[in-house]
Amino acid sequence: MCITLKNFKLAFPQLSLVYLRGKMKTSTFFKLAAGILVTLSGLRVITNNFDNSNVKASLLSKGREIRNSSSGFGLQSVKSDTGENMWIENGVIYRPIKKESPTMMEKHPAPRLTNYEPFVPFNETLFFTGSKTAAAESLRRKKKIILWYTPARYTPPMPELEPMRFCPEFPCSVTTNNKYFNESSLVIFNGQIVGAKPPARAYPNQLFMFHNQEPPINIFFKNSKFHNKEWLNVFNWTMTYRADSTIPSYYGLVRKHPNPPRKDYYKILSKKNGTVAWMVSHCGSPSKRDEYVKELQKYMNVDIYGACGSFKCERGNDEKCNTEIAIKYKFYLAFENGLCHDYISEKFFRFMPLDIITVSRAIKGDLDRHAAPGGFVDTTLYSSPKELAEYLTYLDKNDEEYIKILKEKDRYIYMFEDYAIRDSDRAIKYIHYHYEAVPFCETCQKLWNLKDNESDRINNIQEWFDQKACIEPDDI
Numbered sequence: 001m002c003i004t005l006k007n008f009k010l011a012f013p014q015l016s017l018v019y020l021r022g023k024m025k026t027s028t029f030f031k032l033a034a035g036i037l038v039t040l041s042g043l044r045v046i047t048n049n050f051d052n053s054n055v056k057a058s059l060l061s062k063g064r065e066i067r068n069s070s071s072g073f074g075l076q077s078v079k080s081d082t083g084e085n086m087w088i089e090n091g092v093i094y095r096p097i098k099k100e101s102p103t104m105m106e107k108h109p110a111p112r113l114t115n116y117e118p119f120v121p122f123n124e125t126l127f128f129t130g131s132k133t134a135a136a137e138s139l140r141r142k143k144k145i146i147l148w149y150t151p152a153r154y155t156p157p158m159p160e161l162e163p164m165r166f167c168p169e170f171p172c173s174v175t176t177n178n179k180y181f182n183e184s185s186l187v188i189f190n191g192q193i194v195g196a197k198p199p200a201r202a203y204p205n206q207l208f209m210f211h212n213q214e215p216p217i218n219i220f221f222k223n224s225k226f227h228n229k230e231w232l233n234v235f236n237w238t239m240t241y242r243a244d245s246t247i248p249s250y251y252g253l254v255r256k257h258p259n260p261p262r263k264d265y266y267k268i269l270s271k272k273n274g275t276v277a278w279m280v281s282h283c284g285s286p287s288k289r290d291e292y293v294k295e296l297q298k299y300m301n302v303d304i305y306g307a308c309g310s311f312k313c314e315r316g317n318d319e320k321c322n323t324e325i326a327i328k329y330k331f332y333l334a335f336e337n338g339l340c341h342d343y344i345s346e347k348f349f350r351f352m353p354l355d356i357i358t359v360s361r362a363i364k365g366d367l368d369r370h371a372a373p374g375g376f377v378d379t380t381l382y383s384s385p386k387e388l389a390e391y392l393t394y395l396d397k398n399d400e401e402y403i404k405i406l407k408e409k410d411r412y413i414y415m416f417e418d419y420a421i422r423d424s425d426r427a428i429k430y431i432h433y434h435y436e437a438v439p440f441c442e443t444c445q446k447l448w449n450l451k452d453n454e455s456d457r458i459n460n461i462q463e464w465f466d467q468k469a470c471i472e473p474d475d476i
Contacts, residue, residue: 087258087413091126092438093119094255094415116415120441122169129449144447146440147184148176150194152211154419154432164444165417165437172444185447188239191465192218197230207447207455209237213249213434215340216466217286227462235461236454239439242342242469243369247446249439252349252416254371260411265403268355269330275396276302276359277325278333281315283308285337289361292385292476293333299389302333316428318350318418326354330402331377331392335361340470344370346433352376352414357405359392363471375409384475 079086086095094116148155161173161180181187182202189198191212198208216222225231237246276296284290293302305311305325313321325332334347344362348370351358357377360367364380367373377395382388395402419432446454458464 085259087255089255091120093121094413095119116413117417118166118415118438120167120170120438122167122171127170127445127448129445143171143173144185144444145180145183146172146174146186146443146447147178147180147188148174148190149178149181149187149199150189151176152190152213153193154421154434155190156419164440167438167441167444170441170444171448174440186237186443189235191226192224194224194226194231196225196228198234205455207236208234209239209246209443210235210458210461210465211239212465213241213251215241215338215343215470217338217340217470232462233457233459235458236456238458238461238464239443240465241344247439247443249434249436250370251344251346251434252352252370252414253435254352255413255415256372257411257413263355263406263410265406266399268406269399269403271327272330274303274329275300276331276333276392277305277311277329278302278309278335279305279313279325280308280335281306282337286470287336287339287361288473288476289335289337292335292361292379292473295385295476296389299386300393303329315430318431322351322354326351326356329356330396331359332356333361334358338470339363339473342366346416348376349414349416350433352409352412355406357395357402357409359388372408372412375405375412377405379475382475 084096086093088094095118096116143161145161148158155176158174158176160177161175164170164172164174181199184202184206186207186209187199188209188211191210192214201208212226239245239247239249241250242248278293280289290308293304296302303309303311305313306315313325315321332351334351336343336345336347339362341363344360344366348358348360348362348367352371352375359377359379361379367376367378377388377392379388382391395405416433416435417437419434420428421430421432423429
């Protein structure tokens with residue numbers, strides 16, 4: 001079933017479900033209506049297109065919080081007014097990415113590695129989840145302000161109040177200018193770069209949020225002033241890569257492709273003359289990935305790019321660099337610097353849209369919650385680097401088996417945003433990849449719909465973040 005963007009606009013800003021009711025089958029209508037009413041839950045439902053019951057059971061056995069999966073019907077096809085393919089899920093539109101985004105209109109525009117971006121339209125009735133008081137307050141007051149007091153290293157400078165990136169109609173503004181501190185409803189502190197102590201709240205109900213996208217064993221985080229006692233119990237909310245955060249913010253999002261592409265896979269394969277590539281800038285890590293690769297090299301060739309190898313690729317131009325690697329090599333190693341629960345970084349997501357098989361090394365079972373098995377190689381299924389090398393060699397020599405994985409990978413859409421890390425001249429040093437803009441839309445909605453206890457402070461943020469979240473490797 002396909003609805004036009006014109007009809008879609010009626011469905012969301014004016015909530016014309018009655019209009020849609022007459023345009024589709026009853027079962028389809030109620031599925032779409034349910035998705036609309038949960039609004040932003042699509043951002044939380046990472047695996048609603050594949051069975052994750054075993055993963056849920058595993059996590060529950062560890063006492064970890066599991067968020068409710070409320071959809072399950074996947075992406076709904078939508079046509080734009082110009083005929084472009086778009087998809088909708090739980091109130092979030094996924095549309096072809098705009099190559100010239102206003103946030104990237106700078107001296108050195110950043111490249112794009114993903115083909116789709118989300119967009120969340122504003123509907124007052126749905127946004128305020130039945131709260132007439134909040135809705136009335138919205139009409140007579142200015143937008144709530146979200147302040148990056150200590151921004152993440154990839155957060156672009158926002159000296160004035162800016163609209164939300166993918167939900168610009170939402171009643172919230174974002175800024176990195178601390179002059180707005182006294183007016184801010186939510187103040188965000190990136191855990192890696194906080195000061196010695198937090199500022200005093202401007203007013204009693206002002207909310208503080210802990211933000212961090214690196215695991216607790218990361219060297220930059222371990223040396224952070226976040227561990228000072230002054231930060232122990234000042235936070236109300238959390239936004240991290242972990243599923244038990246107040247607002248989970250993953251590195252990427254995977255969704256089943258409604259119209260998988262058709263490719264000449266044998267032609268793609270014929271251009272490959274390299275076997276395995278690995279890009280790494282930090283040598284030595286708690287996950288012992290360097291030792292793993294060194295052992296792997298005993299059984300097959302691995303070309304290492306970056307500071308830890310002899311091969312070079314322009315770091316400020318990921319699109320060119322990654323594409324060249326995907327054309328030349330059959331496999332790419334996406335090895336995390338730390339083996340930590342829920343930590344699946346951009347190393348995994350950024351090569352998934354390309355014609356190369358990603359080999360991932362993370363905590364066993366975590367990948368199943370982020371991507372469908374069969375479209376990548378999971379090192380946890382192999383007891384040693386030698387055993388992994390045997391399987392990769394088998395794929396290298398069996399074209400049909402190799403192509404089978406590429407085809408499976410192409411059955412999905414991989415979405416993330418790119419954030420350019422720039423020098424003083426605004427030239428790109430490197431690109432950070434994340435799926436964070438939609439979580440900020442959810443943050444805005446949460447600010448306007450506070451429930452009992454949602455403003456309570458976390459008793460010990462350090463204990464929460466460090467709670468045996470990482471493990472020692474047992475495969476090397």
